[in-house]
Amino acid sequence: MSTEISERPDGMAAPADPNEPFLVVENLTVKFPTHDGLVQAVSDLSYSVERGKTLGIVGESGSGKSVSSMAVLGLHDPKHTRLSGSIHVDGFEVIGAAEDRMRKIRGNSVAMIFQDALTALHPFYSIGDQISEGYRIHHKVSKGEAKKRAIEMLDRVGIPQPNRRVDDYPHQFSGGMRQRAMIAMALVNDPQLLIADEPTTALDVTVQAQILDLLQDLQREFNSAVIIITHDLGVVAEMADQTMVMYAGRAVEYGATREILTHPEMPYSWGLLASIPEVGGDANARLIPIPGTPPSLLNPPTGCAFHPRCPHVDKVPGDLCRTTLPDLVPGERGENHVKRCHLPNPGEIYKEEILPEIAPDLIDPSTGEMIPELAAVDPNDI
Amino acid sequence: MSTVTNADVERAPEHSGAPSGDPLLEVRDLTKYFPVKSGGVVRRTVAHVQAVDGVSFSLRKGESLGLVGESGCGKTTTGRLITRLYDPTSGAINFEGTDISGLTRRQMMPIRSEIQMIFQDPYSSLNPRHTVGTIVGTPLRVHKMVPEKKVLPRVQELLEVVGLNPEHYNRYPSEFSGGQRQRIGIARALALQPKLLVADEPVSALDVSIQAQVVNLLKDVQEEFGIAFLFIAHDLAVVRHFCPDVAVMYLGKIVEIGDRETIFEHPHHPYTQALLSAAPDVKQAAVGGRRERIRLEGDVPSPINPPSGCRFRTRCWMAQEICAKQEPPLMQIGKKHKVACHFAGEYGQQPDRPVTAGLLGVDDQGNPDGGVAPVQDLHNAPGFADTWFDLNTKSVTPS
Numbered sequence: 001m002s003t004e005i006s007e008r009p010d011g012m013a014a015p016a017d018p019n020e021p022f023l024v025v026e027n028l029t030v031k032f033p034t035h036d037g038l039v040q041a042v043s044d045l046s047y048s049v050e051r052g053k054t055l056g057i058v059g060e061s062g063s064g065k066s067v068s069s070m071a072v073l074g075l076h077d078p079k080h081t082r083l084s085g086s087i088h089v090d091g092f093e094v095i096g097a098a099e100d101r102m103r104k105i106r107g108n109s110v111a112m113i114f115q116d117a118l119t120a121l122h123p124f125y126s127i128g129d130q131i132s133e134g135y136r137i138h139h140k141v142s143k144g145e146a147k148k149r150a151i152e153m154l155d156r157v158g159i160p161q162p163n164r165r166v167d168d169y170p171h172q173f174s175g176g177m178r179q180r181a182m183i184a185m186a187l188v189n190d191p192q193l194l195i196a197d198e199p200t201t202a203l204d205v206t207v208q209a210q211i212l213d214l215l216q217d218l219q220r221e222f223n224s225a226v227i228i229i230t231h232d233l234g235v236v237a238e239m240a241d242q243t244m245v246m247y248a249g250r251a252v253e254y255g256a257t258r259e260i261l262t263h264p265e266m267p268y269s270w271g272l273l274a275s276i277p278e279v280g281g282d283a284n285a286r287l288i289p290i291p292g293t294p295p296s297l298l299n300p301p302t303g304c305a306f307h308p309r310c311p312h313v314d315k316v317p318g319d320l321c322r323t324t325l326p327d328l329v330p331g332e333r334g335e336n337h338v339k340r341c342h343l344p345n346p347g348e349i350y351k352e353e354i355l356p357e358i359a360p361d362l363i364d365p366s367t368g369e370m371i372p373e374l375a376a377v378d379p380n381d382i
Numbered sequence: 383m384s385t386v387t388n389a390d391v392e393r394a395p396e397h398s399g400a401p402s403g404d405p406l407l408e409v410r411d412l413t414k415y416f417p418v419k420s421g422g423v424v425r426r427t428v429a430h431v432q433a434v435d436g437v438s439f440s441l442r443k444g445e446s447l448g449l450v451g452e453s454g455c456g457k458t459t460t461g462r463l464i465t466r467l468y469d470p471t472s473g474a475i476n477f478e479g480t481d482i483s484g485l486t487r488r489q490m491m492p493i494r495s496e497i498q499m500i501f502q503d504p505y506s507s508l509n510p511r512h513t514v515g516t517i518v519g520t521p522l523r524v525h526k527m528v529p530e531k532k533v534l535p536r537v538q539e540l541l542e543v544v545g546l547n548p549e550h551y552n553r554y555p556s557e558f559s560g561g562q563r564q565r566i567g568i569a570r571a572l573a574l575q576p577k578l579l580v581a582d583e584p585v586s587a588l589d590v591s592i593q594a595q596v597v598n599l600l601k602d603v604q605e606e607f608g609i610a611f612l613f614i615a616h617d618l619a620v621v622r623h624f625c626p627d628v629a630v631m632y633l634g635k636i637v638e639i640g641d642r643e644t645i646f647e648h649p650h651h652p653y654t655q656a657l658l659s660a661a662p663d664v665k666q667a668a669v670g671g672r673r674e675r676i677r678l679e680g681d682v683p684s685p686i687n688p689p690s691g692c693r694f695r696t697r698c699w700m701a702q703e704i705c706a707k708q709e710p711p712l713m714q715i716g717k718k719h720k721v722a723c724h725f726a727g728e729y730g731q732q733p734d735r736p737v738t739a740g741l742l743g744v745d746d747q748g749n750p751d752g753g754v755a756p757v758q759d760l761h762n763a764p765g766f767a768d769t770w771f772d773l774n775t776k777s778v779t780p781s
Contacts, residue, residue, distance in 0.1 A: 060589040160680070174681045175453070204452035204616060206678045209660035213677065231590050234662025261664060275594035277623035278665055283642055286601075287623065289594035293559045359665060 020091065021048035022225045023072065023193055028085035028095075030067050030076065039297045041067040043249045045085075049225040049242075051192065056240030056257060057229045058272070060294050064249035065229045069195045071095075072227075073112055074102040089193065107134045111186035115198035117178035121170040127154070127181050128166035135188045153184035157214060176207035183211070187218060193225045200235065212239060233276060237261055245269050248295050248305035251328055255337035259379045265331040265339040265346035267310045274358040288357060304342065312349065316342040333379040404479070405440040406610050407464065407578055408764045412437045412473035412483075414459050418686060432685045433459040435634035436473070438712075440764040443577065446604065446611035448625030450618060450657070454682055456634040457614045461580045464612065465499045466490055477578070495525045495574040502583035504563035508555040514541070514566055515551035521573045540569040544599060561592035565599065572603060580612045585620060597624060618661045622646055627718075630654045633693040634685055636712060640719035650715065650726040650773075652676075653694050676729075691748070692724065700725050704736050707748030712762055713741065714770040726773060737773055 030042040042064040049055045057065045070076060072087055074094055087094040089110055094102070114120040122130060131153055132146035141149075147166065154162035157180040170178055179199065186194060196215065200208035212235065219226050228239050236243050236257060243260040245253040245268065253266040264270055271290035292309040295301050301308050307321040320326075320342045328340045332347045343349065351370065356363055362374050369375065415430035434456040441447050449457045462468045464475055466482065475483045482493055498521075501507035508517055518537045522528055528536050538548035544565040555563055564584065571579055584600065585593040597620060604611060615621050621628055622642060629639040630653065638651040649655050656676040678697045683689055692710050695701035704724050712722040724736035735746050745751040772779040 060591060176681050204682075205618070205660040206452060206656055207681065208662075209675050210677065212662075213675065232662065233590070233664045237664045238662045271591060273664065275591050276664065277594075277597070277619040278663060283622050283646075287594035287597055289598060290591035291595075293561060293592070294589070362665070 020088075021050040022090055023227075024048045024086075024088040025068070025072070026086045026088075028068060028071060028087060029083070030064070030071055031082040032080060033082070034298075037298050040300070041249055041297055042071070045246075045249075045251055047244055047251065047254065049193070049227060051225050052219070052223040053241045054219065054226040054228060054239055056236035056243045057227060057246060058231065058233060058236055058243060059246035060231060062248075062294055062297065063246040064297075065246050066197050067249075068246075069112075069197065069227055069229055072193075072195060073106055073110055074099075104138075107186075107191075108138045108189045109191055110193045110195070111189070111191035113179075113182055113186050113194065113196040113199045115201055117175070117182045117202070118170065120182055121178060123170055126167050126169055127173065131166075131181070131185045131188055134185060138189050149188060150184070153188050154181065156187070156218075157181070157184045158210070159184075176203055176210065179203060179207075179211055180214070183214065183218075187222075190222055191224060192222075193227070194219075195227045195229070197229045198231070199228065201230070201232070208235075215239070233261070233272060245272070248300055249297055250305065250340065251338075252306065252341070253337075253339045254328070255379065256381060258377050258381070259333070259337050262374050262377045263333055263337070263347065263379070264350065265333070265337070265343075266306075266341045267312050267343070268306050270350065270354045270358075271309075274354065304340070312343060315349070316344075335380075337379045404442075405476075405765065406443045406478060407441040407612075408474075408476040409440070409460075409464065410438050410474045410476070410764055411762060412460065412463060412475065413471045414456075414463055414468060415471045429686050432634050432688060434463065435688075436762055437631075437634075437636055438762050438764040439629055439636065439639060441578070441610050441612065444604070444608040444610055445627065446613050446625045448621035448628040449612060449614045449631060450616065450621050450628060451631035452616060452682055454633075454685065455631040456685070457631050458582055460631070461499070461582050461612060461614050464578075465497050465580050466494075467499075495521070495527075496576050497578045497580065498571040498574060498576040500564075500567050500571050500579060500581040500584045503587050504560055504567055505555075505587075507567055508563055510555055513552050513554055514546075514558075517555070517566060518551075518569045518573055521570060525574055527574060536573070537569075540573055541566075543572065543603070544569045545595075559592075560588050561595060564588060564596050568596075568599065568603070572607070575607065576609060578610045578612065580614070582614045583616070584613075586615065586617060593620070600624065618646075618657060630657065633682060633688055635693060635722065636720075637694065637723070638719075638721045639712070640716065640721075644716060644719045648728055650719070650721045650728060651694075651723045652698050652700055652725075652729075652732075655729045692722075694723075700732060702736070702747075704739070704744065704746065704748030708738070708742055708744055710738055711741065713738065714767055715773050716770060718766050719770075720766070733773075737776065740776060741771065 026046050028042055028045045032039045032041060045068050047055065059065045071083060072094060074097065083095050085095065089105060128147055128150045131150040135149050136146045151162045151166050154166060159165050159177055159180055173181060200211050203211060230236060240257045243257040244251050245266065247268050253260060253264060253269050260269065264273065274288040275290055277287060290309055295305055303322045303324050304326055307313055313321045326340045326342045328338050331337055331339045362371050364371055412434055413436055414434040415432055417427040418429040418431060419425040420428045437460055439447060449460060451457045459468065463470050470483045473483060474481045477493060482490065515534065515537050518540055519533045522533050522536055537551055541548045541551060546562060546565055555566065558566065585596050588596060603609065613621060613625050626642050628642055628645040629636050632653050638645060638649065638654045645654060646658065649658060656678045659676045680697055683696055689696050691707055692705040695705040710722045710724045712720050714720045715726060724738045725732045726737055727733055739746055743751055769778050
């Protein structure tokens with residue numbers, strides 16, 4: 001990392017290499033010392049997001065999906081966190097960056113939408129004040145201009161009568177409107193990277209659909225990079241270009257979304273797909289849950305962290321799953337689909353055992369092969 | 383009591399003996415208005431939140447009915463009215479032929495053991511200072527189901543039924559994960575061998591991989607003990623998986639009710655259609671790309687001052703004059719299908735003229751029409767009749 005690039009903390013200038021993705025995370029490890037010992041919340045995580053693209057991060061609670069993206073914004077208290085690895089935001093190294101530099105990035109070129117809008121908004125300040133605060137910090141404008149901008153943003157996210165609602169307080173907004181207000185707050189400086197942490201989990205389905213549509217429209221308009229963190233595979237399926245599945249602080253599968261959803265190679269991904277009922281699926285089919293519970297990160301299992309819950313451990317020769325952590329390496333379907341699993345023939349197992357159970361309608365009954373649409377998915381097509 | 387025969391003993395727990403086929407639970411015109419008080423010393427009632435407004439449905443023994451809707455639509459209130467955690471403003475709740483809506487606390491006591499509830503949040507619904515043994519054993523003690531000496535063995539039996547280690551009866555809720563806590567809640571609800579379980583969002587607080595475990599457990603429990611379920615949830619996929627019958631609520635009213643296939647494959651109410659199109663679907667997106675969603679504008683209106691006529695009209699893309707003037711009746715349009723919409727029809731094939739005009743005795747704009755007499759047969763009855771209003775012929779069709 002040359003010092004020349006590091007001097008551009010605001011990230012507004014063109015990057016040294018325009019082909020480089022906007023966000024590059026490499027070997028990120030986040031540890032929290034606690035009374036009970038060291039919690040390794042994120043281990044050796046690498047990913048990147050390009051402008052105009054969306055990355056979906058999926059995992060259960062405690063899988064490290066929120067912790068890793070909070071590190072991108074430098075939101076962890078340095079006194080209680082041990083960070084290592086590197087995070088480049090438009091070429092600027094975030095890890096170890098001084099706080100005043102970070103403040104120039106936060107809310108400006110990188111912004112975040114939080115899960116619970118009621119706790120993320122300050123109850124004592126009006127919505128307009130909270131939206132214009134971020135604008136005034138990063139732009140030299142008067143209060144009046146900032147307010148005009150706040151009204152414009154509220155209008156943009158679809159709040160009716162924005163010039164009246166701008167003076168309202170958070171409690172006067174409904175849940176969906178609060179979430180919109182928070183999106184307006186995140187977008188006020190036209191960020192190039194937007195991190196949405198469970199943006200729709202607290203919302204009803206019809207409002208969720210509105211918010212997801214809004215995020216997609218805004219992304220198209222500003223060509224921003226978006227990270228969407230969720231436990232809902234349905235949201236990922238509709239929103240993300242790329243998907244990363246996380247388990248116990250590590251990426252266990254990573255690739256193009258359609259590829260991950262149609263040809264998953266890691267038993268945990270199979271388990272996630274099998275355990276959700278589908279609106280269009282067979283109503284009488286039994287759900288296939290993942291047995292057991294997510295592991296404690298204080299004392300993670302040896303070898304592959306998923307092995308105590310994995311039904312396919314026997315198919316791996318020797319005691320490999322219990323003793324050796326598998327590497328995140330390309331599977332059977334090319335360079336762009338990586339997985340962390342010892343299984344030698346995941347594609348075959350998926351086709352023979354998993355697919356007939358979770359989605360029999362995707363198998364051609366006459367040939368026993370996958371339907372053409374499914375087989376035709378290109379692993380490199382994002 | 384030496385004259386008591388064996389047959390009497392066996393029949394005793396059967397309660398008043400509702401013959402099978404009769405509904406276990408029949409809810410008729412159930413209404414709950416919560417008063418809104420003004421500030422100041424004299425807290426006068428200034429308005430009412432019309433949380434549940436004239437809901438009717440019926441549930442047979444061992445069946446399950448799903449209650450779907452967005453937050454604030456009154457689905458949780460309905461559940462709590464049936465368990466009598468709230469007192470209804472009006473309407474009847476017939477449980478095994480007895481109206482329990484007006485019973486006193488003391489009169490409710492024997493019925494409480496028949497209707498149990500599973501709560502949404504497994505963290506706040508278990509007392510953190512009580513052991514699991516106490517939590518699951520309390521209903522047994524209160525209702526004197528088993529002698530004191532048998533309480534512990536019964537608790538262990540229940541823990542085993544829900545898939546927990548029976549040796550863990552001495553542990554506290556904090557020692558369990560979310561999914562395990564929900565199992566404790568289920569064990570507590572099963573302790574009294576209820577006939578009806580009201581499950582209020584039983585899996586929405588759980589992780590995806592754990593949700594399936596709990597849904598499967600509830601299914602097993604239902605099959606094994608023949609318990610009827612009122613399954614309240616906002617997750618359409620879970621409801622579809624669990625319930626053969628589904629009711630969709632909007633702003634305190636049922637807008638569509640029917641069997642699973644009808645509601646999910648052929649919804650006739652625009653709100654149901656919007657709800658279904660909004661639910662993200664993994665397989666669809668993976669194979670066929672994105673579907674077009676029906677975009678609903680705005681939020682659910684306030685139940686303090688709901689819109690006139692049809693309550694959905696402020697967000698409905700088909701709303702016309704009649705929708706503001708006349709409330710659409712919940713009319714039966716199929717063997718097991720009721721819908722409350724003036725323009726009921728499958729998506730994209732909705733009629734141009736209100737189908738209800740003739741029934742209500744109004745013209746197409748919703749103004750009273752002297753020439754047509756309103757059909758009186760539109761009462762908001764629970765269950766389904768043998769005859770229904772055919773949308774194609776616009777006449778009542780015998781089955």
